[in-house]
Amino acid sequence: RKEVEQDPGPFNVPEGATVAFNCTYSNSASQSFFWYRQDCRKEPKLLMSVYSSGNEDGRFTAQLNRASQYISLLIRDSKLSDSATYLCVVKTSYDKVIFGPGTSLSVIP
Amino acid sequence: GAGVSQSPSNKVTEKGKDVELRCDPISGHTALYWYRQSLGQGLEFLIYFQGNSAPDKSGLPSDRFSAERTGGSVSTLTIQRTQQEDSAVYLCASSLGQGINQPQHFGDGTRLSIL
Numbered sequence: 001r002k003e004v005e006q007d008p009g010p011f012n013v014p015e016g017a018t019v020a021f022n023c024t025y026s027n028s029a030s031q032s033f034f035w036y037r038q039d040c041r042k043e044p045k046l047l048m049s050v051y052s053s054g055n056e057d058g059r060f061t062a063q064l065n066r067a068s069q070y071i072s073l074l075i076r077d078s079k080l081s082d083s084a085t086y087l088c089v090v091k092t093s094y095d096k097v098i099f100g101p102g103t104s105l106s107v108i109p
Numbered sequence: 110g111a112g113v114s115q116s117p118s119n120k121v122t123e124k125g126k127d128v129e130l131r132c133d134p135i136s137g138h139t140a141l142y143w144y145r146q147s148l149g150q151g152l153e154f155l156i157y158f159q160g161n162s163a164p165d166k167s168g169l170p171s172d173r174f175s176a177e178r179t180g181g182s183v184s185t186l187t188i189q190r191t192q193q194e195d196s197a198v199y200l201c202a203s204s205l206g207q208g209i210n211q212p213q214h215f216g217d218g219t220r221l222s223i224l
Contacts, residue, residue, distance in 0.1 A: 032210050043200055043215035044152070087152070089213075095140055095159055095204075097213060101151040 001026055003098045004090050010104035017078045021103050023071040023088030032091035033064055035073050037084040038102065044087055047073075078107045111135065113216035115201050121222045124193060130186045130219045134203030141184050142204075142213060143176055145197040152200065158184060159206070191223045 006023045013019050025033075033050035048055065050062040050071055061074040071088055088100035114133040122128055134141050143155040154168035158178045169175070173191075178184040188195055198220050202213035 034212050043218050045215070046212045049210055049212060091211075095157065096165070097142065097154070097157075099144075099152040099154075 004100040006100040034089040036087040115216035132201030138203035139206040140204040
């Protein structure tokens, strides 16, 4: 089993749709969680950190469920510019960082 | 401020040659990571440096790969006797250091092509 797993995708959604991505991790000692986005042929860029209480940044909402070892990202009112690959990232103690395989999103006009 | 800087941006070389890739992290960042990413694939962890601690080399795919970090700042990744399967984008990231909620910041990567 991979340490971090994500919805395989791809997700193809119309503009304005709401889309949710799921991520699970296997190491219960994981301490920090992030969502990154990666555009085609570009480097990953931090989208948002994920906090225990859940957090929101504009149209983006991240949730963490430690008991189920599950992270989610919700995007509301999808824009064309949201098209990218979304990477779930888990950081354990001692700074070990594990990237999920990513979920591809295409927002269609 | 300046982000993570990598050089060269692109490198084309013949099979069997050695290559050296450079990463200059964000000033003050003590943690530095190297990854590689093949076309259409996820990130593959290679090596991690944290301050003066011994690096975590667990991701290096073979003994042809090595990396060093001098003075706790700039890092070089060296690939000896390159093979075609080494072709990938090599990404460097840095973070502020140990501690939770310290995200990584990536450089633009070096696109390596082995002919």
